[in-house]
Amino acid sequence: MLRIRNMEAGYGNLRVLKNISLHVDGGEIVTMIGANGAGKTTLLHTIIGLVRPTRGEVLFLGQDCRRLEARRIVAAGCALVPEGRQVFATMSVEENLILGGHVLQQREGRAAVLRELGHQYELFPVLRERRQQLAGTLSGGEQQMLAMGRALMSRPRLVMMDEPSTGLAPLVVRDIFRVVVRLREEGNTVLLVEQNARAALGIADRGYVLETGRVILQGPAGDLLANRDVQRAYLGREKIA
Amino acid sequence: MTADLFFQYLFAGITYGIMYAIVAIGFNIIYNTTGIINFAQGEFVMLGGMIAISLLHFVPLPLAVAGGVVITMLVGALIEILFIRWLDNPSVLRMIIITIGLSILIREAALHIWGESIRSLPYFYGNEITTITLGPVRISPQVLWVLGVCGIVVLLLSVFFKVTPLGREMRACAANRRAAILCGINARNMVTFSFMLSAGIGALAGCVMSPITYTQYDSGTPLAIKGFTVAILGGLGNSMGAVAAGILLGIIEAYSISFVPLAFQDAISITILLIILFVRPHGLFGSGEAARLKEF
Ligand SMILES: Nc1ncnc2c1ncn2[C@@H]1O[C@H](COP(=O)(O)OP(=O)(O)OP(=O)(O)O)[C@@H](O)[C@H]1O
Ligand SMILES: [Mg+2]
Numbered sequence: 001m002l003r004i005r006n007m008e009a010g011y012g013n014l015r016v017l018k019n020i021s022l023h024v025d026g027g028e029i030v031t032m033i034g035a036n037g038a039g040k041t042t043l044l045h046t047i048i049g050l051v052r053p054t055r056g057e058v059l060f061l062g063q064d065c066r067r068l069e070a071r072r073i074v075a076a077g078c079a080l081v082p083e084g085r086q087v088f089a090t091m092s093v094e095e096n097l098i099l100g101g102h103v104l105q106q107r108e109g110r111a112a113v114l115r116e117l118g119h120q121y122e123l124f125p126v127l128r129e130r131r132q133q134l135a136g137t138l139s140g141g142e143q144q145m146l147a148m149g150r151a152l153m154s155r156p157r158l159v160m161m162d163e164p165s166t167g168l169a170p171l172v173v174r175d176i177f178r179v180v181v182r183l184r185e186e187g188n189t190v191l192l193v194e195q196n197a198r199a200a201l202g203i204a205d206r207g208y209v210l211e212t213g214r215v216i217l218q219g220p221a222g223d224l225l226a227n228r229d230v231q232r233a234y235l236g237r238e239k240i241a
Numbered sequence: 242m243t244a245d246l247f248f249q250y251l252f253a254g255i256t257y258g259i260m261y262a263i264v265a266i267g268f269n270i271i272y273n274t275t276g277i278i279n280f281a282q283g284e285f286v287m288l289g290g291m292i293a294i295s296l297l298h299f300v301p302l303p304l305a306v307a308g309g310v311v312i313t314m315l316v317g318a319l320i321e322i323l324f325i326r327w328l329d330n331p332s333v334l335r336m337i338i339i340t341i342g343l344s345i346l347i348r349e350a351a352l353h354i355w356g357e358s359i360r361s362l363p364y365f366y367g368n369e370i371t372t373i374t375l376g377p378v379r380i381s382p383q384v385l386w387v388l389g390v391c392g393i394v395v396l397l398l399s400v401f402f403k404v405t406p407l408g409r410e411m412r413a414c415a416a417n418r419r420a421a422i423l424c425g426i427n428a429r430n431m432v433t434f435s436f437m438l439s440a441g442i443g444a445l446a447g448c449v450m451s452p453i454t455y456t457q458y459d460s461g462t463p464l465a466i467k468g469f470t471v472a473i474l475g476g477l478g479n480s481m482g483a484v485a486a487g488i489l490l491g492i493i494e495a496y497s498i499s500f501v502p503l504a505f506q507d508a509i510s511i512t513i514l515l516i517i518l519f520v521r522p523h524g525l526f527g528s529g530e531a532a533r534l535k536e537f
Pocket of ligand 2: 040041042083162
């Protein structure tokens with residue numbers, strides 16, 4: 001599905017990602033954990049074409065993404081739920097979702113968008129209740145669900161999520177992770193970036209650990225959960241809680 | 242003031258107010274998709290009038306007006322493609338400075354092409370002395386043209402932005418450009434469309450008002466100032482607010498003739514602008530809630 005080899009990327013002279021190699025196969029949940037500033041968001045932005053890699057290769061569905069515009073990569077079936085939700089605050093919930101279906105509309109027409117809208121309402125019943133409300137007035141958890149629903153509206157082959165649990169109450173986080181698991185059951189592929197390492201590794205098939213722009217560890221999620229270094233660096237605090 | 246005069250002023254106020262509102266709506270369209278204020282908006286109004294006047298030598302009036310609108314739309318698109326499109330993530334301030342530069346450029350170009358002479362389109366129906374009696378007032382049929390055309394434009398626009406996919410996508414770009422790109426929307430094209438749309442609406446307004454206000458190479462600037470005042474007064478991005486605010490400003494200006502010297506008339510809108518910016522930056526009719534959700 002997604003294959004990255006020896007990739008480097010950054011901003012101007014600042015090299016943020018160094019020699020990154022990773023892959024995501026169809027039907028799995030892969031999580032990427034790392035501390036603040038490790039380069040997780042930069043990695044996702046590079047995959048989707050908002051940031052250009054300076055070296056290495058990025059292949060999505062066998063297609064070289066390095067020169068493609070972001071919207072073309074989205075149209076090719078790669079969706080991003082951005083960090084901080086980024087909903088269209090001044091527009092209604094339903095408008096947000098329909099906009100998310102833009103590439104689906106171009107690919108399969110309006111009827112497909114309406115069908116997918118129903119599917120998202122079923123996945124996130126709160127959104128159906130609030131369909132006419134302005135997105136900016138939703139609670140944080142609801143906005144996160146809207147951001148996810150909006151990304152899923154394009155019926156992507158790969159969904160990337162950037163820290164969906166940030167700033168949410170444990171109960172809401174559980175809801176959101178449950179949806180991620182359900183997405184896999186429905187045959188989707190998910191690349192989940194998280195600081196909430198325990199929860200993310202708990203549902204993922206495989207994981208990568210990113211530190212200052214390098215992948216320092218990778219493996220099956222269970223192995224990473226059991227790894228002493230990971231426990232010390234990323235799971236310590238949560239153990240007390 | 243006699244009742245007769247009272248109504249004359251009222252109608253004059255409403256007519257000018259509607260024209261300001263149309264210019265303000267031009268501001269709103271571009272603001273709504275890009276978050277920038279296009280200070281060349283007044284020049285679009287001037288261009289529309291001027292081009293139609295020139296075309297009138299060759300084609301009948303309706304075609305000349307249509308030509309003025311279409312050519313101005315093309316100019317709007319060209320301006321966006323040449324000066325705005327290639328900017329990578331420009332700041333709002335930089336965009337504003339660019340549009341001020343563009344307005345000067347267009348004005349100078351117009352001076353070269355059309356000279357300093359004052360021109361106008363003929364009255365769409367009848368002539369200068371034709372009047373229609375409407376209750377206590379006698380008005381020129383051109384006033385009805387202005388009111389009618391502007392009313393239809395406002396209506397069509399609000400429908401366009403509310404229901405059509407293109408309108409929705411343009412609003413999405415304004416609300417959050419990066420998120421719009423992540424939805425697969427071609428954000429650059431939306432900006433071009435918004436320039437075309439507001440250029441076209443400005444040009445149309447420039448044509449219908451030309452018989453009343455006349456057209457000259459620099460007649461766009463005062464209109465831009467008033468239109469901007471009205472856009473702010475009505476709440477940036479709010480078309481219905483712009484209409485209400487435009488009529489308000491037009492009426493205030495009309496009646497002010499009895500109280501302050503004519504030379505001060507332009508100062509009124511500047512004063513109102515400053516007061517509004519200090520006291521209610523989200524405008525009289527803009528909701529504070531929606532304003533808080535905006536990024537600007
Ligand atoms: N637009 C930008 N311009 C310049 N530097 C940037 C930009 N965005 C991020 N950086 C830098 O790149 C580095 C990695 O940032 P990034 O946002 O990818 O980290 P992250 O792992 O997502 O962190 P967080 O968990 O806080 O979201 C940081 O040092 C940051 O300062
Ligand atoms: Mg981040």
